[in-house]
Amino acid sequence: MRVPFIKMHGLGNDFIVLDARDAPLPPVDADVARALADRHTGIGCDQLILLQPSEQADFRMRIFNHDGGEVEACGNASRAVALLHAAPARVETGGGLIDLRPADGGASVDMGVPRFGWEDIPLAYPMDTLTMPVGWDMLEEPGAANVGNPHVVFFIEDCDAVPLETLGPLVETDALFPQAVNVNVATIESRTRLRLRVWERGAGLTRACGTGACAAAVVAIRRKRVGRSVTVALPGGELQIDWGEDGRITMTGPATESFRGEFEWDDFA
Structure with missing residues (x-):
């Protein structure tokens, strides 16, 4: 199975974007993400970004780090996806809903409201998160x-x-x-x-x-x-x-599409 990908970056923080909004892909797990992210034997990236349909937003964005672990949010990837989508959008992420708005050469992203409670970080035990005594x-x-x-x-x-x-x-x-x-x-x-x-x-x-x-x-x-x-x-x-x-936090900055290509799914699954 040949799978198209888009290589993008935000200020040098680079991504492989897999767009499964219209055509579904086989399951993406930690092993697949880690294999694709490897800079020696894969395509190479800091994060793998998977776009999927969403029932509560325009689409869903999943984020896998270089080590295969899935994380909740990525601001640079959000700007890259806004550039790719080329229109304002509400996006479902593991960290909640965010709003994207493309701009010249990049995007503005409504990153939502930050949380500061010790249990929101989370920490192992209560403490003041403004100035932590550690x-x-x-x-x-x-x-x-x-x-x-x-x-x-x-x-x-x-x-x-x-x-x-x-x-x-x-x-x-x-x-x-x-x-x-x-x-x-x-x-x-x-x-x-x-x-x-x-x-x-x-x-x-x-x-x-x-x-x-x-x-x-x-x-x-x-x-x-x-x-x-x-x-x-x-x-x-x-x-x-x-x-x-x-x-609410608004983040504004550039994003860039580097190149597009295809890979054979079975080589990395």
């Missing part, structure tokens, strides 16, 4: 937010100096986070700008993370370090994050 080496007192998936955010004088390839997996898999967590290190440069690096749960170091940018922005806003409209500079480029007075 630390790992040079990473101390993070804030936490769930923006469709769970994030902790550490504010550091120079986020580029953090050995995130070492500390990222240490924090990600700590027992404090029973469902693991995305790890963000941020440097606030002004009231309207911050710099960010992300260790993504199940994917590792990434050039960009849309939900991470949202989480870093809203935690910084809660701490009154920045205003409600923030430019977030990631290694792959910049995103604009706006946290409205209605509590």
Whole structure:
């Protein structure tokens, strides 16, 4: 069975998109996702995106990380899908319903209302998520937010100096986070700008993370370090994050289609 795919990226965070909205595909599981994502023997990507019909939205978006694990949300993939769909849409995700609106060279995504309760992250036990009394080496007192998936955010004088390839997996898999967590290190440069690096749960170091940018922005806003409209500079480029007075986050930024192709399903199933 020959299956078409679309390779896309958002600020260098890259995806394989499988569109099963009109023509169904065989079941996609962790093994298939991991095989397709392998950069040596597969097509290669950070995440595999599967589009399917939905009974409650225009369509459904499922997201599989490079390690095969399915996750709830991906901001960069949402912009890529908006570019592909080429029209405003309401999309069902594991983290809830989101609204997409294509724009020149990218999209704006209504990422919904962030959650800050310890049980929303979730944490293993109750604590204040605005300034958590925990630390790992040079990473101390993070804030936490769930923006469709769970994030902790550490504010550091120079986020580029953090050995995130070492500390990222240490924090990600700590027992404090029973469902693991995305790890963000941020440097606030002004009231309207911050710099960010992300260790993504199940994917590792990434050039960009849309939900991470949202989480870093809203935690910084809660701490009154920045205003409600923030430019977030990631290694792959910049995103604009706006946290409205209605509590909803809007993320705006670019997305790109790289190429299209086909693969033989049985080679990866």
